[in-house]
Amino acid sequence: xxxxxxxxKAKRSDLAAIVTLxxxxxxxxxxxxxxxxxxxxxxxxxxxxxxxxxxxxNQHLVVGEIAGAVVATCHLTLLPSLSFIGSTRMQIEAVRVxxxxxxxxxxxxxxxxxxxxxxxxxxxxxxxxxNKLRPRAKQFYDSLGFEATHDGxxxxx
Numbered sequence: 001x002x003x004x005x006x007x008x009k010a011k012r013s014d015l016a017a018i019v020t021l022x023x024x025x026x027x028x029x030x031x032x033x034x035x036x037x038x039x040x041x042x043x044x045x046x047x048x049x050x051x052x053x054x055x056x057x058n059q060h061l062v063v064g065e066i067a068g069a070v071v072a073t074c075h076l077t078l079l080p081s082l083s084f085i086g087s088t089r090m091q092i093e094a095v096r097v098x099x100x101x102x103x104x105x106x107x108x109x110x111x112x113x114x115x116x117x118x119x120x121x122x123x124x125x126x127x128x129x130x131n132k133l134r135p136r137a138k139q140f141y142d143s144l145g146f147e148a149t150h151d152g153x154x155x156x157x
Contacts, residue, residue, distance in 0.1 A: 005106060007113040010061040010073070015050050016042060017070035018063065021096040027131060028096075060117060064097075064110050071098040072110050078121055090118035092128040095137075111144055 010018060019042065023032045033043045053059040053075070064072030073096050079089040092114055097107045118126050129152045130137045138148070 004066050005064055005071075005109060006066075007062055007064050007072075007110060010050075010054075010063045012050060012054075014063050014070050015046060018061070018073045019046055021070070021073050021098060022094065024096065024099060027133060062110070062114065062117075064106060064113075066101070071101045072096060072106050074110055074114055076114055076117060078118075078123060084125065087124045088122045089125040089127055090114075090121065090123035092126065095128070107140060108144065 019032060022028045033046075050061070053061050058078040058080075060076040060078075062074050062076060063070045073094060074092055075094040077091040077093065079091055081087050081089055092111075095107070095110070097110070115126055126146075128141065128146065130141060142148075
C-alpha cells in the first residue's frame with residue numbers, strides 16, 4: 001500500500017476529479033461527459049447528483065488521495081432492510097482507481113476502508129455489482145472474499 005494514501009468523504013471541489021476517474025475506463029468513456037480543468041464545464045446533472053448524495057445520511061462518496069491529488073473513488077450506500085432480521089446492507093458502487101497508480105494495492109486499501117466504514121455504520125451485508133465486461137474487476141472482488149451469489153439485473157429508463 002502507498003504510505004501517503006488517505007481516504008475521506010468527497011467534497012464539492014473533488015467532483016471534477018471523480019468524474020475524470022469515471023471517464024478513465026472503457027465503459028465510462030461511452031456513458032460519461034468530459035470534464036475540463038474548471039468545474040464550469042461539468043454537466044449540471046453531476047452537480048445535482050453530488051448535492052443529493054452529500055445531503056443524504058445513507059450515502060458516503062469516498063475519495064482516496066495522495067499528496068492532495070484524488071486517485072481513487074467509491075460510492076457507499078447504506079440500505080436499511082427488513083430482510084435478514086432487519087439488517088443493514090451496504091452497496092459499493094463506482095469503484096475506480098486512477099490508471100497512473102494501479103498495481104499499488106490502492107483498490108484493496110479502499111475496499112478495506114469501505115468495509116470498515118460499513119461495519120461502523122452497522123452494516124452486516126456488503127454487496128456490489130460489477131459489469132460482466134470487467135473480468136479483472138470480478139477477479140479482484142473474488143480475491144477480497146466477495147461471492148457471486150446472485151445475478152444482477154437492470155432496467156434503464
